[in-house]
Amino acid sequence: MPSMSAADNDRTPVTVLGLGAMGTALATTFLENGHPTTVWNRSTDKAEELVAKGAVRAASAPDAAAASPLVVLCVLDHHAVSEILDTVGDALPGRVLVNLTSGTPAQARAAARWAAEHGADYLDGGILADPQDIGTSNGFLLYSGPQDAFETREATLKALGGVTTYIGTDAGQAAVYFMALIGVGYETWISYLHTLALVGAENIKATTFAPFVTGMFSGMNELLTAMARATDDGYYPPDAGPLGVHAALMDDLIATRQASGIDVERLEHVKSLIDRRVAEGHGADGFSSLIETIGNPST
Ligand SMILES: NC(=O)c1ccc[n+]([C@@H]2O[C@H](COP(=O)([O-])OP(=O)(O)OC[C@H]3O[C@@H](n4cnc5c(N)ncnc54)[C@H](OP(=O)(O)O)[C@@H]3O)[C@@H](O)[C@H]2O)c1
Incomplete structure:
Protein backbone atom coordinates (compact mmCIF):
# COMPACT_ATOMS: atom_id res chain seq x y z
CA MET A 1 0.00 0.00 0.00
CA PRO A 2 1.54 3.39 -0.94
CA SER A 3 2.43 5.61 1.99
CA MET A 4 0.66 8.96 2.25
CA SER A 5 2.75 12.12 2.09
CA ALA A 6 1.97 15.44 3.81
CA ALA A 7 0.64 16.65 0.46
CA ASP A 8 -1.75 13.68 0.28
CA ASN A 9 -3.23 14.74 3.63
CA ASP A 10 -3.40 18.42 2.80
CA ARG A 11 -6.97 19.60 2.35
CA THR A 12 -6.42 23.31 2.92
CA PRO A 13 -9.34 25.35 1.55
CA VAL A 14 -8.16 27.51 -1.35
CA THR A 15 -9.64 30.48 -3.15
CA VAL A 16 -8.76 31.25 -6.75
CA LEU A 17 -9.45 34.77 -8.01
CA GLY A 18 -9.34 34.93 -11.81
CA LEU A 19 -10.50 32.11 -14.06
CA GLY A 20 -8.79 32.74 -17.36
CA ALA A 21 -6.88 29.87 -18.96
CA MET A 22 -4.32 29.80 -16.15
CA GLY A 23 -6.63 30.49 -13.20
CA THR A 24 -8.95 27.71 -14.39
CA ALA A 25 -6.00 25.29 -14.57
CA LEU A 26 -4.96 26.28 -11.03
CA ALA A 27 -8.47 25.88 -9.61
CA THR A 28 -8.97 22.58 -11.41
CA THR A 29 -5.74 21.23 -9.94
CA PHE A 30 -6.66 22.29 -6.41
CA LEU A 31 -10.03 20.56 -6.81
CA GLU A 32 -8.41 17.41 -8.19
CA ASN A 33 -6.14 17.36 -5.16
CA GLY A 34 -9.09 17.43 -2.79
CA HIS A 35 -8.95 21.07 -1.70
CA PRO A 36 -12.28 22.74 -0.99
CA THR A 37 -12.00 25.41 -3.68
CA THR A 38 -13.82 28.72 -3.87
CA VAL A 39 -13.64 30.60 -7.15
CA TRP A 40 -14.44 34.06 -8.45
CA ASN A 41 -14.06 35.64 -11.86
CA ARG A 42 -15.11 39.05 -13.18
CA SER A 43 -17.17 37.35 -15.92
CA THR A 44 -19.20 34.87 -13.92
CA ASP A 45 -19.79 32.34 -16.73
CA LYS A 46 -16.17 31.16 -16.56
CA ALA A 47 -16.86 29.56 -13.16
CA GLU A 48 -19.53 27.19 -14.44
CA GLU A 49 -17.29 24.28 -15.42
CA LEU A 50 -15.48 24.46 -12.09
CA VAL A 51 -18.74 24.59 -10.15
CA ALA A 52 -19.81 21.42 -11.98
CA LYS A 53 -16.58 19.82 -10.72
CA GLY A 54 -17.30 20.81 -7.12
CA ALA A 55 -15.98 24.36 -6.72
CA VAL A 56 -17.96 26.95 -4.80
CA ARG A 57 -18.68 30.13 -6.74
CA ALA A 58 -18.44 33.23 -4.55
CA ALA A 59 -20.73 36.14 -5.28
CA SER A 60 -17.92 38.68 -5.05
CA ALA A 61 -14.13 38.87 -4.85
CA PRO A 62 -14.24 39.86 -1.13
CA ASP A 63 -16.54 36.89 -0.37
CA ALA A 64 -14.14 34.61 -2.21
CA ALA A 65 -11.09 35.99 -0.39
CA ALA A 66 -12.83 35.57 2.98
CA ALA A 67 -13.60 31.91 2.28
CA SER A 68 -10.09 30.42 2.51
CA PRO A 69 -6.80 30.87 4.40
CA LEU A 70 -4.95 30.60 1.08
CA VAL A 71 -5.99 33.05 -1.65
CA VAL A 72 -4.47 32.63 -5.11
CA LEU A 73 -4.76 35.49 -7.58
CA CYS A 74 -4.11 34.96 -11.28
CA VAL A 75 -5.39 37.58 -13.70
CA LEU A 76 -4.14 39.28 -16.83
CA ASP A 77 -1.79 41.92 -15.43
CA HIS A 78 -1.09 44.26 -12.55
CA HIS A 79 -3.91 46.64 -13.55
CA ALA A 80 -6.36 43.79 -12.98
CA VAL A 81 -4.55 42.87 -9.75
CA SER A 82 -4.90 46.45 -8.47
CA GLU A 83 -8.60 46.58 -9.30
CA ILE A 84 -9.24 43.34 -7.42
CA LEU A 85 -7.03 44.17 -4.44
CA ASP A 86 -8.87 47.48 -4.05
CA THR A 87 -12.01 45.47 -3.27
CA VAL A 88 -10.68 42.63 -1.08
CA GLY A 89 -8.50 44.40 1.50
CA ASP A 90 -10.92 43.96 4.42
CA ALA A 91 -11.20 40.21 3.78
CA LEU A 92 -7.48 39.48 3.81
CA PRO A 93 -6.17 39.76 7.39
CA GLY A 94 -4.55 36.50 8.49
CA ARG A 95 -4.55 35.04 5.02
CA VAL A 96 -1.74 34.11 2.68
CA LEU A 97 -2.19 35.89 -0.64
CA VAL A 98 -0.33 34.25 -3.52
CA ASN A 99 -0.20 36.41 -6.62
CA LEU A 100 0.58 34.26 -9.67
CA THR A 101 -0.12 37.08 -12.12
CA SER A 102 2.96 37.87 -14.20
CA GLY A 103 4.46 41.26 -13.40
CA THR A 104 7.55 43.28 -12.70
CA PRO A 105 9.66 43.10 -9.53
CA ALA A 106 8.53 46.63 -8.59
CA GLN A 107 4.86 45.63 -8.93
CA ALA A 108 5.48 42.58 -6.71
CA ARG A 109 7.20 44.67 -4.03
CA ALA A 110 4.37 47.23 -4.09
CA ALA A 111 1.79 44.45 -3.73
CA ALA A 112 3.77 42.99 -0.80
CA ARG A 113 3.71 46.39 0.96
CA TRP A 114 -0.01 46.69 0.29
CA ALA A 115 -0.65 43.19 1.67
CA ALA A 116 1.39 43.92 4.82
CA GLU A 117 -0.74 47.03 5.42
CA HIS A 118 -3.83 44.80 5.15
CA GLY A 119 -2.58 42.09 7.53
CA ALA A 120 -1.90 39.43 4.92
CA ASP A 121 1.24 37.47 4.12
CA TYR A 122 2.15 37.97 0.48
CA LEU A 123 3.89 35.52 -1.82
CA ASP A 124 4.61 36.52 -5.37
CA GLY A 125 4.91 33.83 -7.99
CA GLY A 126 5.85 33.34 -11.59
CA ILE A 127 4.52 30.51 -13.73
CA LEU A 128 6.92 29.18 -16.36
CA ALA A 129 4.49 26.69 -17.82
CA ASP A 130 1.40 26.39 -19.97
CA PRO A 131 -2.01 25.86 -18.38
CA GLN A 132 -1.98 22.20 -19.46
CA ASP A 133 1.28 21.72 -17.51
CA ILE A 134 -0.27 22.82 -14.22
CA GLY A 135 -0.57 19.86 -11.86
CA THR A 136 2.00 17.84 -13.82
CA SER A 137 5.74 17.33 -13.51
CA ASN A 138 6.17 20.02 -16.23
CA GLY A 139 4.62 22.70 -14.03
CA PHE A 140 7.40 25.17 -13.12
CA LEU A 141 6.53 27.81 -10.54
CA LEU A 142 8.77 30.26 -8.69
CA TYR A 143 7.83 31.94 -5.41
CA SER A 144 9.26 34.64 -3.18
CA GLY A 145 8.11 36.36 -0.02
CA PRO A 146 8.08 35.44 3.70
CA GLN A 147 9.65 32.01 4.15
CA ASP A 148 7.30 30.89 6.93
CA ALA A 149 4.27 31.74 4.75
CA PHE A 150 5.73 29.70 1.91
CA GLU A 151 6.60 26.75 4.14
CA THR A 152 3.15 26.77 5.73
CA ARG A 153 1.48 26.56 2.31
CA GLU A 154 4.18 24.65 0.43
CA ALA A 155 2.37 21.30 0.44
CA THR A 156 -0.70 22.88 -1.16
CA LEU A 157 1.28 24.90 -3.70
CA LYS A 158 3.35 21.86 -4.70
CA ALA A 159 0.23 20.34 -6.24
CA LEU A 160 0.47 22.96 -8.99
CA GLY A 161 3.75 21.81 -10.46
CA GLY A 162 6.57 19.35 -10.23
CA VAL A 163 9.12 22.15 -10.03
CA THR A 164 8.07 24.42 -7.16
CA THR A 165 10.98 26.66 -6.23
CA TYR A 166 11.21 29.14 -3.37
CA ILE A 167 13.66 31.93 -4.24
CA GLY A 168 13.84 34.07 -1.09
CA THR A 169 12.19 36.54 1.24
CA ASP A 170 12.22 39.57 -1.10
CA ALA A 171 8.79 39.47 -2.76
CA GLY A 172 10.26 40.95 -5.95
CA GLN A 173 12.80 38.20 -6.54
CA ALA A 174 10.48 35.63 -8.11
CA ALA A 175 9.58 38.30 -10.68
CA VAL A 176 13.28 39.00 -11.28
CA TYR A 177 13.86 35.30 -12.02
N1 LIG B 1 -1.77 31.18 -20.36
C1 LIG B 1 -0.48 30.91 -20.26
O1 LIG B 1 0.07 30.13 -21.05
C2 LIG B 1 0.35 31.51 -19.15
C3 LIG B 1 1.63 30.98 -18.89
C4 LIG B 1 2.41 31.52 -17.84
C5 LIG B 1 1.91 32.60 -17.11
N2 LIG B 1 0.67 33.10 -17.40
C6 LIG B 1 0.19 34.27 -16.64
O2 LIG B 1 -1.03 33.97 -15.98
C7 LIG B 1 -1.79 35.18 -15.88
C8 LIG B 1 -3.20 34.89 -16.40
O3 LIG B 1 -3.09 34.47 -17.76
P1 LIG B 1 -4.29 33.72 -18.48
O4 LIG B 1 -3.68 32.89 -19.55
O5 LIG B 1 -5.19 33.08 -17.49
O6 LIG B 1 -5.02 34.98 -19.18
P2 LIG B 1 -6.51 35.01 -19.77
O7 LIG B 1 -6.95 33.65 -20.16
O8 LIG B 1 -6.50 36.08 -20.80
O9 LIG B 1 -7.40 35.47 -18.54
C9 LIG B 1 -7.27 36.75 -18.01
C10 LIG B 1 -8.00 36.81 -16.70
O10 LIG B 1 -7.82 38.12 -16.13
C11 LIG B 1 -9.11 38.63 -15.81
N3 LIG B 1 -9.09 40.08 -15.86
C12 LIG B 1 -8.55 40.86 -16.83
N4 LIG B 1 -8.73 42.16 -16.52
C13 LIG B 1 -9.41 42.19 -15.35
C14 LIG B 1 -9.87 43.22 -14.50
N5 LIG B 1 -9.66 44.51 -14.82
N6 LIG B 1 -10.51 42.88 -13.35
C15 LIG B 1 -10.71 41.58 -13.04
N7 LIG B 1 -10.29 40.54 -13.78
C16 LIG B 1 -9.64 40.85 -14.93
C17 LIG B 1 -10.03 38.02 -16.83
O11 LIG B 1 -11.37 38.13 -16.41
P3 LIG B 1 -12.57 38.04 -17.48
O12 LIG B 1 -12.79 36.58 -17.74
O13 LIG B 1 -13.71 38.68 -16.79
O14 LIG B 1 -12.13 38.78 -18.71
C18 LIG B 1 -9.51 36.58 -16.82
O15 LIG B 1 -9.96 35.88 -15.68
C19 LIG B 1 -1.07 36.25 -16.71
O16 LIG B 1 -0.36 37.11 -15.85
C20 LIG B 1 -0.11 35.44 -17.57
O17 LIG B 1 1.08 36.13 -17.92
C21 LIG B 1 -0.13 32.58 -18.38
Missing part, protein backbone atom coordinates in the same frame (compact mmCIF):
# COMPACT_ATOMS: atom_id res chain seq x y z
CA PHE A 178 10.66 35.10 -14.07
CA MET A 179 11.48 38.14 -16.22
CA ALA A 180 15.08 36.98 -16.64
CA LEU A 181 13.94 33.55 -17.81
CA ILE A 182 11.24 34.74 -20.19
CA GLY A 183 13.82 37.17 -21.58
CA VAL A 184 16.01 34.19 -22.49
CA GLY A 185 12.95 32.58 -24.04
CA TYR A 186 11.90 35.54 -26.20
CA GLU A 187 15.41 36.37 -27.37
CA THR A 188 16.10 32.73 -28.19
CA TRP A 189 12.84 32.33 -30.10
CA ILE A 190 13.31 35.48 -32.18
CA SER A 191 16.87 34.45 -33.00
CA TYR A 192 15.61 30.98 -33.94
CA LEU A 193 12.98 32.49 -36.27
CA HIS A 194 15.65 34.58 -38.01
CA THR A 195 17.66 31.40 -38.42
CA LEU A 196 14.69 29.49 -39.86
CA ALA A 197 14.07 32.39 -42.25
CA LEU A 198 17.68 32.13 -43.42
CA VAL A 199 17.56 28.41 -44.13
CA GLY A 200 14.08 28.84 -45.63
CA ALA A 201 15.49 31.38 -48.08
CA GLU A 202 17.80 28.57 -49.23
CA ASN A 203 14.83 26.18 -49.61
CA ILE A 204 15.81 24.13 -46.57
CA LYS A 205 12.76 23.02 -44.59
CA ALA A 206 12.62 24.27 -41.01
CA THR A 207 12.00 20.74 -39.75
CA THR A 208 15.09 19.52 -41.60
CA PHE A 209 17.21 22.16 -39.93
CA ALA A 210 15.67 22.10 -36.41
CA PRO A 211 17.64 19.04 -35.16
CA PHE A 212 20.89 20.95 -35.77
CA VAL A 213 19.66 23.71 -33.46
CA THR A 214 18.32 21.39 -30.75
CA GLY A 215 21.60 19.45 -30.88
CA MET A 216 23.57 22.69 -30.49
CA PHE A 217 21.45 23.73 -27.49
CA SER A 218 21.72 20.38 -25.76
CA GLY A 219 25.51 20.82 -25.76
CA MET A 220 25.41 24.35 -24.35
CA ASN A 221 25.21 23.74 -20.58
CA GLU A 222 28.96 23.90 -20.08
CA LEU A 223 29.33 27.16 -22.04
CA LEU A 224 26.41 28.83 -20.24
CA THR A 225 27.90 27.88 -16.87
CA ALA A 226 31.34 29.15 -17.92
CA MET A 227 29.81 32.47 -19.04
CA ALA A 228 28.05 32.82 -15.67
CA ARG A 229 31.32 32.13 -13.86
CA ALA A 230 33.11 34.75 -16.01
CA THR A 231 30.34 37.25 -15.23
CA ASP A 232 30.59 36.64 -11.47
CA ASP A 233 34.39 36.82 -11.56
CA GLY A 234 34.61 39.85 -13.88
CA TYR A 235 37.29 37.88 -15.75
CA TYR A 236 36.46 36.89 -19.32
CA PRO A 237 38.48 34.09 -20.87
CA PRO A 238 37.79 33.59 -24.58
CA ASP A 239 34.62 31.47 -24.28
CA ALA A 240 33.66 30.39 -27.80
CA GLY A 241 36.62 32.44 -29.06
CA PRO A 242 37.93 36.00 -28.46
CA LEU A 243 35.92 39.10 -29.37
CA GLY A 244 38.28 39.94 -32.24
CA VAL A 245 37.30 36.67 -33.93
CA HIS A 246 33.60 37.18 -33.15
CA ALA A 247 33.78 40.64 -34.81
CA ALA A 248 34.98 39.16 -38.12
CA LEU A 249 32.48 36.28 -37.97
CA MET A 250 29.65 38.67 -37.20
CA ASP A 251 30.36 40.64 -40.39
CA ASP A 252 29.96 37.44 -42.41
CA LEU A 253 26.77 36.47 -40.59
CA ILE A 254 25.26 39.91 -41.23
CA ALA A 255 26.24 39.70 -44.91
CA THR A 256 24.71 36.21 -45.20
CA ARG A 257 21.40 37.33 -43.71
CA GLN A 258 21.35 40.53 -45.77
CA ALA A 259 21.89 38.52 -48.96
CA SER A 260 18.70 36.62 -48.16
CA GLY A 261 16.74 39.77 -47.34
CA ILE A 262 16.52 38.98 -43.62
CA ASP A 263 16.37 41.63 -40.91
CA VAL A 264 19.82 42.27 -39.39
CA GLU A 265 18.96 45.07 -36.95
CA ARG A 266 19.57 42.99 -33.81
CA LEU A 267 22.78 41.50 -35.18
CA GLU A 268 24.07 44.97 -36.06
CA HIS A 269 23.42 45.96 -32.46
CA VAL A 270 25.40 42.95 -31.22
CA LYS A 271 28.18 43.83 -33.66
CA SER A 272 28.27 47.40 -32.31
CA LEU A 273 28.66 46.05 -28.77
CA ILE A 274 31.56 43.85 -29.90
CA ASP A 275 33.20 46.71 -31.81
CA ARG A 276 32.96 48.98 -28.81
CA ARG A 277 34.52 46.42 -26.50
CA VAL A 278 37.31 45.70 -28.99
CA ALA A 279 37.95 49.44 -29.37
CA GLU A 280 38.27 49.65 -25.59
CA GLY A 281 41.13 47.15 -25.78
CA HIS A 282 39.25 43.94 -24.90
CA GLY A 283 39.58 42.11 -28.22
CA ALA A 284 41.16 39.10 -26.49
CA ASP A 285 38.28 38.71 -24.03
CA GLY A 286 35.47 36.20 -24.46
CA PHE A 287 31.93 36.94 -25.64
CA SER A 288 30.78 37.14 -22.01
CA SER A 289 32.79 40.35 -21.61
CA LEU A 290 29.96 42.13 -23.49
CA ILE A 291 28.12 42.16 -20.17
CA GLU A 292 30.30 45.13 -19.24
CA THR A 293 28.66 47.05 -22.10
CA ILE A 294 25.12 45.71 -21.73
CA GLY A 295 24.89 46.68 -18.07
CA ASN A 296 26.33 50.10 -18.79
CA PRO A 297 24.71 51.21 -22.05
CA SER A 298 25.22 54.98 -21.88
CA THR A 299 29.00 55.12 -21.44
